[in-house]
Amino acid sequence: MKIGAFEAKTQLSKLLERVRRGELITITRHGTPVARLVPAESTPSIDVKTASREFREIRKHTKAGKESIRHLRDSGRRL
DSSP: OEEEHHHHHHTHHHHHHHHHTTOOEEEEETTEEEEEEOOGGGSOOOOHHHHHHHHHHHHHTSOOOSOOHHHHHHHHHTO
8 A cells, every 4th residue: 555644644543553454555755655664573683693693604605804793893883
């Protein structure tokens, strides 16, 4: 379902109920999609330990530099 931003704002409670039941809703501004309402359960999540393990596996198969994962992570935070 697509709905304009103004209408979404005025009908938020009804839209949230529809999303809770599994419907996906796209919010548009001047006809251009800007956001999606999706059920919370469908949002993929990953824990930190799993992400770290996956990064280490990727690093094993790529040309590694001198920087550690921790250094790369921390330098990304300073941007």
